[in-house]
């Protein structure tokens with residue numbers, strides 16, 4: 001007797017319809033849906049026979065078709081909408097990230113209904129009014145998942161990339177970051193939690209926009225803001241005590257304070273301050289090696305002194321101390337930070353935000369420097385780092401001057417998305433006689449040197465090289481907190497992850513195609529550090545670290561989720577429960593059929 005017959009004989013017609021629907025939906029939920037790869041017995045068991053064409057495909061064939069369709073779309077936003085739907089119906093989709101995620105955030109309210117066409121929620125949208133029911137809301141969300149989430153990325157949308165306060169439209173960023181966790185470090189897509197804390201927006205055009213989907217009022221003052229965030233974090237921690245919390249794209253005024261308040265309370269880190277600090281340090285380590293001058297001779301000029309600028313400067317200063325043999329005071333004096341009012345000095349006459357005070361200069365002898373050109377002439381930097389969101393401020397003239405001052409000027413225009421970058425790769429190459437050492441936040445196309453035909457590939461200094469591995473390491477080691485040493489070790493691991501070939505070609509970062517292997521190395525370094533600092537609570541991980549570096553790397557790799565079709569669904573089991581499969585000879589993996 002077929003399953004269909006069983007239903008018909010035992011139930012009335014109405015019950016039959018309901019049961020068929022239930023059985024069909026059981027294989028149509030996001031995480032169990034195999035689409036055109038659903039085997040014939042499963043189609044029969046779930047009453048899907050005749051509802052799809054006959055072909056039973058492999059995951060490779062599905063991937064090929066999706067890729068071809070993606071490439072046929074000419075508009076980046078259409079690509080994003082397609083990928084978003086693909087993600088919501090089939091958790092195999094790779095990168096949905098900068099630059100398109102920037103456009104997608106700007107348009108989020110306009111395209112949201114199409115993104116959510118599958119009915120799968122993007123994540124949690126939390127409002128201040130929800131606080132009394134937060135426990136219930138988390139329970140509701142948890143009910144749709146097979147297990148507790150391991151990582152959440154939370155934003156309040158107040159500083160999305162370099163695009164400003166986008167309110168609820170910022171949800172695209174936690175979603176995109178968590179997609180990278182899945183693609184780059186093999187986090188299980190069913191165990192990640194994007195959160196938009198929708199407390200309003202100060203952007204008038206959204207408040208006036210009839211189609212804006214967020215809470216329609218201004219943001220709360222600090223005396224309300226901090227208690228709200230504290231309550232949300234406490235609820236998250238009560239419900240999911242082992243979950244790592246990643247703060248993302250909070251405005252700089254709040255980013256530092258939130259990190260200070262909560263970093264020792266919960267397993268958490270701030271991606272813009274610490275993740276960016278680590279990724280830029282990593283590229284800098286490799287850049288300094290190429291330049292061939294000792295660390296102590298470098299003079300670094302930061303254009304932009306927000307969460308990213310100050311976070312990166314602090315991370316580099318730590319390296320100047322640890323690897324350059326400088327005292328804290330000597331290290332600090334190798335850095336000059338510029339904000340919208342010019343070089344940050346103690347006697348500039350304005351009240352400096354707390355995060356700017358550490359690097360404020362006191363050696364300017366009463367003189368203030370307002371423009372970038374003035375500061376360059378005063379400082380004569382070896383490196384120029386852009387984290388200002390001001391497009392094209394590193395003009396041809398600025399780059400030419402840097403190339404006069406240095407045989408190999410280090411120029412990192414790191415603002416996102418690409419339209420906000422302080423310069424593009426072609427400008428940097430053409431005005432430096434191709435001598436620039438370059439990395440940008442969003443990838444620029446390679447450049448062909450006209451005279452020689454040599455193809456030069458620019459580096460991408462984006463925290464996506466750090467946070468996936470750092471997060472995976474934290475999930476596996478379960479330390480009580482993320483320390484500065486773990487961040488520093490993640491940066492060193494990334495710097496050391498270049499292959500000889502990549503190093504030989506002058507790359508600062510590993511090729512993106514190797515991101516999984518690289519994330520495994522970053523995760524291993526994080527775990528090793530957590531164990532050495534006696535903060536790791538996983539006994540399994542402690543034993544693996546004791547067994548040596550190869551064992552640790554194997555362990556990390558074996559815990560990276562892979563999309564594979566296997567398990568009971570393939571045999572027609574009428575209730576397609578998700579089961580783990582063994583992908584490595586040594587350990588049980590967290591790979592599941594989807």
Ligand SMILES: NC(=O)C1=CN([C@@H]2O[C@H](COP(=O)(O)OP(=O)(O)OC[C@H]3O[C@@H](n4cnc5c(N)ncnc54)[C@H](O)[C@@H]3O)[C@@H](O)[C@H]2O)C=CC1
Pocket residue numbers: 159160161162163251252253271272276279303304305306307308309338339340341342387388389390414415416417420440441442461462463464
């Ligand atoms: N590549 C990467 O991995 C990352 C890049 N970013 C990018 O860094 C940028 C900055 O991020 P945050 O520091 O969080 O933002 P922020 O808005 O807090 O900081 C911007 C800084 O630039 C300064 N600035 C603005 N206009 C200026 C002008 N005309 N001249 C000189 N300085 C000016 C501001 O005074 C402020 O200090 C964003 O574009 C963001 O997307 C941020 C994190 C990671």
Ligand SMILES: CC(=O)C(=O)O
Pocket residue numbers: 160161162249271272415416441462463464
């Ligand atoms: C990359 C990133 O985190 C940002 O631009 O904010």
Ligand SMILES: [Mg+2]
Pocket residue numbers: 161248249271272
């Ligand atoms: Mg960010």
